[in-house]
Amino acid sequence: MTHWVVDELETDLDHFHLGPVDLDLAPRRALAVLGPSGAGKTTLLRTLAGFLPVRQGRILRDGVEISDWLPEERGLGYVPQGLGLFPHRTAEGNIRYPLELRDSPGADGRVRELLERFHLTALARRYPARLSGGEQQRVAIARAIAASPELIVWDEPWQALDVQARYELGLVFHELRESERVPVIVVTHDPTLAFSIADAFVVLGNGRVRGHYDATSLLRAPPDAFGARFVGFENVYDRAALEATPRSPLRAWLLERAGPDGVALTAPTHPAPSGTDPLWEGTVRSARPGPFGLTVEVLADDLLVTLRVPPPWSPPLPFLGERLRFRVDSASLHPLGTPP
Amino acid sequence: MGGFDPGRVADGNSPAAPPRRRWRTGPYWLALQLVLSASLLLLFLLPIIALFTYAPVSRIFSELSNAQVREALWFTFYASGIAVLGAVLFAIPLGYVLARRRFIGRSVVESLVALPVVVPHLLVGLGLFFLVIPGTPLYHLTQALGIPILNSIGGVVLVMVFVSAPYTVLASELSFRAVDGRVIEASRSLGAGAATAFLTVTFPLALRGIVAGLLLTWARAVSEIGGLLIIASFVYPGGLYSGPVTTTVSIFVYNLFGQGDLQDAAAVSSLFLIFAFAIFLLVRLGERSGWLPWHRGELSP
Numbered sequence: 001m002t003h004w005v006v007d008e009l010e011t012d013l014d015h016f017h018l019g020p021v022d023l024d025l026a027p028r029r030a031l032a033v034l035g036p037s038g039a040g041k042t043t044l045l046r047t048l049a050g051f052l053p054v055r056q057g058r059i060l061r062d063g064v065e066i067s068d069w070l071p072e073e074r075g076l077g078y079v080p081q082g083l084g085l086f087p088h089r090t091a092e093g094n095i096r097y098p099l100e101l102r103d104s105p106g107a108d109g110r111v112r113e114l115l116e117r118f119h120l121t122a123l124a125r126r127y128p129a130r131l132s133g134g135e136q137q138r139v140a141i142a143r144a145i146a147a148s149p150e151l152i153v154w155d156e157p158w159q160a161l162d163v164q165a166r167y168e169l170g171l172v173f174h175e176l177r178e179s180e181r182v183p184v185i186v187v188t189h190d191p192t193l194a195f196s197i198a199d200a201f202v203v204l205g206n207g208r209v210r211g212h213y214d215a216t217s218l219l220r221a222p223p224d225a226f227g228a229r230f231v232g233f234e235n236v237y238d239r240a241a242l243e244a245t246p247r248s249p250l251r252a253w254l255l256e257r258a259g260p261d262g263v264a265l266t267a268p269t270h271p272a273p274s275g276t277d278p279l280w281e282g283t284v285r286s287a288r289p290g291p292f293g294l295t296v297e298v299l300a301d302d303l304l305v306t307l308r309v310p311p312p313w314s315p316p317l318p319f320l321g322e323r324l325r326f327r328v329d330s331a332s333l334h335p336l337g338t339p340p
Numbered sequence: 341m342g343g344f345d346p347g348r349v350a351d352g353n354s355p356a357a358p359p360r361r362r363w364r365t366g367p368y369w370l371a372l373q374l375v376l377s378a379s380l381l382l383l384f385l386l387p388i389i390a391l392f393t394y395a396p397v398s399r400i401f402s403e404l405s406n407a408q409v410r411e412a413l414w415f416t417f418y419a420s421g422i423a424v425l426g427a428v429l430f431a432i433p434l435g436y437v438l439a440r441r442r443f444i445g446r447s448v449v450e451s452l453v454a455l456p457v458v459v460p461h462l463l464v465g466l467g468l469f470f471l472v473i474p475g476t477p478l479y480h481l482t483q484a485l486g487i488p489i490l491n492s493i494g495g496v497v498l499v500m501v502f503v504s505a506p507y508t509v510l511a512s513e514l515s516f517r518a519v520d521g522r523v524i525e526a527s528r529s530l531g532a533g534a535a536t537a538f539l540t541v542t543f544p545l546a547l548r549g550i551v552a553g554l555l556l557t558w559a560r561a562v563s564e565i566g567g568l569l570i571i572a573s574f575v576y577p578g579g580l581y582s583g584p585v586t587t588t589v590s591i592f593v594y595n596l597f598g599q600g601d602l603q604d605a606a607a608v609s610s611l612f613l614i615f616a617f618a619i620f621l622l623v624r625l626g627e628r629s630g631w632l633p634w635h636r637g638e639l640s641p
Contacts, residue, residue: 049529071528084526088544097540098530147530 002150008057025183032198039204041187049078077149083140085128092124098147134165173197228264234306238262248301259335267308272327394606411586420561423500427508435512461566493581499567504560511553515546565590
């Protein structure tokens with residue numbers, strides 16, 4: 001049961017500066033670190049794990065400062081991008097590795113138990129190159145747990161996994177939090193994973209913290225264009241796009257309601273519901289059916305707007321170039337860049 | 341007003357698409373490739389065949405009863421073995437430093453490593469000669485330490501390491517660099533100290549490439565002659581060698597040739613090649629068999 005605190009952490013990697021970052025991780029909490037590529041997510045994890053020096057600030061484990069501890073002393077289960085499995089060791093050999101280092105008695109029993117728990121018993125003697133992506137993930141997490149970490153830190157767990165493997169890994173994560181009772185930090189590009197396992201979110205952008213959130217506040221007030229797209233807003237416009245000349249009525253109307261970073265809105269429905277907000281017209285660029293209806297992209301005043309035709313839509317589908325009318329509900333607009 | 345026709349947008353399976361032509365290699369192009377490759381292979385093979393067929397086969401093996409030949413053979417493999425150990429001791433660490441550390445003057449060091457490959461070996465011998473002739477500080481040092489250089493095994497090993505160690509430096513640099521840093525970081529996080537991570541992860545993963553480099557180093561060392569002609573055309577006992585006066589096979593054969601004894605030159609050369617091929621083959625077979633550690637975990641082709 002370890003409590004981790006990251007206090008005003010700053011670090012540099014070549015010409016990239018990260019921080020200051022504050023985090024507070026109670027036992028059994030799961031934090032998702034979000035942000036576009038190059039935001040500093042991996043840099044943050046590698047600093048926590050002890051592979052990059054702390055320039056400013058502190059990392060505290062149960063109140064003890066560990067900022068200058070060696071990676072092997074931190075008790076941190078770090079699963080790097082690409083998993084970092086040992087290619088010259090079998091699945092079993094990978095999981096046994098931390099136990100060998102500790103010379104711990106009962107290693108055989110522990111390895112067997114972990115193999116069983118992660119459904120790897122039949123694959124124990126295979127080398128990583130002969131395991132599927134999902135199986136490799138399970139080996140990586142079993143190996144991390146074998147070291148009895150005080151914090152699990154996982155960089156991009158869902159990378160290159162198929163839909164089924166993702167679903168299974170989600171279950172593994174839930175079980176992990178119940179059984180290991182240690183906090184978890186995941187870096188992910190995948191909203192489904194983030195929302196299903198994390199109870200806290202931190203959004204990074206350009207090396208800085210854009211905000212701390214829980215699921216509700218992230219959905220209600222995403223910090224920036226990245227956050228808005230991440231949580232699933234179909235239409236996200238940054239300020240520069242709205243300010244572009246020549247002005248058009250739709251852009252001017254959105255600009256009036258935008259925050260410092262722009263504005264996000266969910267897909268307006270077609271046919272347009274009645275309301276007091278103005279009606280706009282756009283030209284159909286594409287249409288794509290899905291379980292939640294038909295997603296139609298229209299070009300209105302030089303802005304691409306995604307519309308939704310809820311099921312059951314009546315054929316025929318909108319054709320390319322057809323003019324469609326829609327209404328943007330001003331209550332559904334989310335200004336971006338305002339603090340939560 | 342037509343409906344939205346998906347067929348008009350996505351026409352990947354249009355039935356009207358022409359059938360794909362099968363791509364075929366032109367006969368002349370194929371013939372050219374064959375002729376050019378075969379010419380080079382013949383150049384490799386024909387001199388060896390000429391060497392083996394010049395003297396009768398019985399002569400090749402009767403050379404083994406000649407003590408001088410046996411001593412030269414033994415000495416050559418012995419000295420080149422020490423040179424390989426020297427490469428293990430000094431070239432692998434240099435390769436590691438070049439692969440993992442960033443420092444000022446790195447590119448200078450890298451060109452320095454390539455230098456022995458470029459410099460004619462006779463000049464290498466000459467340079468070493470000037471360094472260790474009586475009167476120089478190094479001469480006094482080696483005398484005081486009891487490691488004679490000129491016309492002794494010390495000089496032979498020095499020349500061999502000079503000309504052959506770059507292959508191990510380069511091979512180990514590439515192999516260490518090819519080890520995924522994230523795998524090493526994973527091992528550190530799991531509790532391995534820097535040295536343990538090196539011994540259990542980095543080194544085993546780089547070993548295969550390093551051994552390939554060592555094999556090249558050995559091959560280069562065992563076949564050296566240029567530098568040795570100047571430093572140690574004869575080897576007197578002293579230092580790590582206590583046998584009778586001898587020389588390397590390369591110089592032994594060179595002397596036979598100089599005396600016009602072509603039959604013996606060919607026979608001793610063939611004998612040497614048989615031993616050298618045997619060692620080369622053994623390492624290769626070990627690599628194939630899978631009992632050497634570096635094949636583990638790889639997908640077989």
